[in-house]
Amino acid sequence: MEKQVIAVYLEKFGLATMFPESVKKTMRLETFASGSQLFAQGEEAHALYLLAEGKLKISMLSPEGKRLIVAFKSPFDFVGDVEYVRKCQLINTVETVTATTVIRIPYEVLESEMAGNAEWLQFLLESITRKFEIKSHAMNFNLLYTVDVRVASYLLAMTPNKTTLDSTSLVDMADLIGTSYRHLNRVLKHFEEQGWLVKKRGKITITDRSALLAQTGQNIYE
Known part of the structure; x- marks a missing residue:
């Protein structure tokens, strides 16, 4: 049943043909209640998360020690893609605004099965570029x-x-x-x-x- 639900989401978001079966079989559905913390800034990152249902609040700790809103995310979007590419700790804190469903994809599987996939690499590039643009805008909100x-x-x-x-x-x-x-x-x-x-x-x-x-x-x- 879980695999069928995941397949429906991948088809819905146009990702059904991007991932090979070797990756799809490692995907897992996870659900979180409203107000839950998925990740905290500075924690170790181990998996990529595809936001399938719900809404997320993304925030970061500024150099001055203030926690600032970076963005709110709705389906579909990835969490953990920047950390996957940079191989770094989690950059932001991620919390749920509503009940949320995500698809978890382990980094180690992506590394072994998708590292040479041109479509996937282009997708990551576009996703990360967009996120850094959003983050840049977020840092200017206080002035604008x-x-x-x-x-x-x-x-x-x-x-x-x-x-x-x-x-x-x-x-x-x-x-x-x-x-x-x-x-x-x-x-x-x-x-x-x-x-x-x-x-x-x-x-x-x-x-x-x-x-x-x-x-x-x-x-x-x-």
């Missing part, structure tokens, strides 16, 4: 966008299929979007006064999603 836009975008990105999120870790949220706890609270209060959200009992409830989207013009994290 106001805090209001960053807060609205974060709220939208964290609630793709729900209206409520936990507000008990506002310090972490402030760090992730590159602002102070005090400034974040001012923005949230302003949004509440506008009728866009309600902040109560450790929860933030989105009441006007379209207004938040209008505030951002676009979701800058996606």
Whole structure:
């Protein structure tokens, strides 16, 4: 059953012919609940993960010791491809925003079975190039966008299929979007006064999603 599900995902994402059977037979499905940490920055990397269902939050620790949002990921995308090529520790911390399903592919199998596959190598090159572009943009977000836009975008990105999120870790949220706890609270209060959200009992409830989207013009994290 697991192999059939994996085959469906590979076909859906146009990857069915890229991987030989020797690689496909080592693939495994893994599922994670919302709010789970898949990896932490600095950990050893052992496998490539194909995001098949759900949504991921990618963050990194800056040289100043602040944890900043790099991007939010939706299917399909790979996690661990940069580390596979560079043979380094995990560059980012990866957490689930929603319930998530990934396909795990061991590095050692890719190394032995795919190292000379031109299609695979070209695919990796395009994937990694795109990620470094995204990371470069992410590092400039603090200069390009106001805090209001960053807060609205974060709220939208964290609630793709729900209206409520936990507000008990506002310090972490402030760090992730590159602002102070005090400034974040001012923005949230302003949004509440506008009728866009309600902040109560450790929860933030989105009441006007379209207004938040209008505030951002676009979701800058996606």
